[in-house]
Amino acid sequence: MSTKSETASFLSHRAGQIEASITMAITAMAKQLKRDGKNVISMSAGEPDFDTPEFIKQAGIDAIQAGKTKYTAAAGLPELKSAIAQKIKRDVDVDYTDAQIVVSCGAKHSIFNALYAIINDGDEVIIPSPYWVSYPSQVALLGGRSVFIETTDEAQFKITPAQLKAAITDRTKVLILNSPSNPTGMVYSREELSALAKVIVEHQILVISDEIYGQLVYEGTHESIASLGDEIKDLTILVNGASKAYSMTGWRIGYTAAPTEIATVMSRLQSHSTSNPMTIAQWASLAAFEGDDSEVATMRASFDERRIRMTDGLNAIPNVTCQRPQGAFYAFPNIAACIGKSHQGKVINSSVDFCQALLESQLLACVPGSGFGADHNLRFSYAASIADIDAALERLAAFVKELT
Numbered sequence: 001m002s003t004k005s006e007t008a009s010f011l012s013h014r015a016g017q018i019e020a021s022i023t024m025a026i027t028a029m030a031k032q033l034k035r036d037g038k039n040v041i042s043m044s045a046g047e048p049d050f051d052t053p054e055f056i057k058q059a060g061i062d063a064i065q066a067g068k069t070k071y072t073a074a075a076g077l078p079e080l081k082s083a084i085a086q087k088i089k090r091d092v093d094v095d096y097t098d099a100q101i102v103v104s105c106g107a108k109h110s111i112f113n114a115l116y117a118i119i120n121d122g123d124e125v126i127i128p129s130p131y132w133v134s135y136p137s138q139v140a141l142l143g144g145r146s147v148f149i150e151t152t153d154e155a156q157f158k159i160t161p162a163q164l165k166a167a168i169t170d171r172t173k174v175l176i177l178n179s180p181s182n183p184t185g186m187v188y189s190r191e192e193l194s195a196l197a198k199v200i201v202e203h204q205i206l207v208i209s210d211e212i213y214g215q216l217v218y219e220g221t222h223e224s225i226a227s228l229g230d231e232i233k234d235l236t237i238l239v240n241g242a243s244k245a246y247s248m249t250g251w252r253i254g255y256t257a258a259p260t261e262i263a264t265v266m267s268r269l270q271s272h273s274t275s276n277p278m279t280i281a282q283w284a285s286l287a288a289f290e291g292d293d294s295e296v297a298t299m300r301a302s303f304d305e306r307r308i309r310m311t312d313g314l315n316a317i318p319n320v321t322c323q324r325p326q327g328a329f330y331a332f333p334n335i336a337a338c339i340g341k342s343h344q345g346k347v348i349n350s351s352v353d354f355c356q357a358l359l360e361s362q363l364l365a366c367v368p369g370s371g372f373g374a375d376h377n378l379r380f381s382y383a384a385s386i387a388d389i390d391a392a393l394e395r396l397a398a399f400v401k402e403l404t
């Protein structure tokens, strides 16, 4: 007798369609080479290379010692929600009540819950491309349909109001805007956001504003689209968290600030899925958000120096061009001029081919742009030491020189 697993999959249609990221293959290869004792330089990290600041770690330790180790309210500690509302006011000048804040297990979870709260089957979600890898996968998991707006290096990977307008249909539910951007590092100005907000308000769609890199801006200032007036604020789900600015990726604290109806549903959803985010991490995040941000400023200054080093270095390599990122900690060079060339007899047809050959021959790991919807680009994280950045640039230059 055949078992069910031999004849049919137990997987749901939605879960079954989610594919492993192709970037995983490169990461796995880099790890194997490291295990084999090879001197691999990795520029693929999606997190700061700094430790979590001491006073934040101490707040976590204090919480454990004080026995603050039980459930909290599903949407987060009242003290933390209040500190988040104050932080949003301080950072981007938008007023939220505590009831509009939901604390989740990282910003990724916040975005998932936000999409869960608003997406019906077949709803369209507009995603500017290049995009952060998880957006389309989350949309697909929830039965929505991603509609991509293509951008170019020349346009600094930003969408225009006309492009947004053209992408909106009567099925459009929400735009996902990510500024500063992973992977491009681009930052929308207040004027650019204002022009997009006009279209959003006119067509009455929602916007998920992913501002997880908001405190890591090196040119200009970080602006939240929610700060552009009550009409757009009422259509915005603002996402942020502790992960990037406070070097707390492993603590898993993210949050949303949203219209009360959406926040209430997200809170209910969370109460039936994960319950509260980890209690000790919430107390540590409270210390982070109530702190004076001096350590954030130190990290920012360091990222800024590395950003210039990385971008200048990339632009000095023939056949590689790179827009200067204004925020986050990624450079997203264009390698279109290298596609179609050969490396040691092997044709480089894609960003994955490029990354694979680069890793094999120069022991340098970066992320192929195809995972972000841009097959002519690579993502280099500059959350790495200056020595590693210099060595990475040397290895990349040597590799590109060998292309024929």
Ligand SMILES: Cc1ncc(COP(=O)(O)O)c(C=O)c1O
Residues within 6 Å of the ligand: 046, 105, 106, 107, 108, 109, 132, 178, 181, 182, 210, 212, 241, 242, 243, 244, 249, 252, 253, 254
């Ligand atoms: C654009 C963007 N949004 C959200 C996240 C998720 O952050 P968290 O680690 O808090 O879940 C990341 C993390 O890489 C990101 O790059």
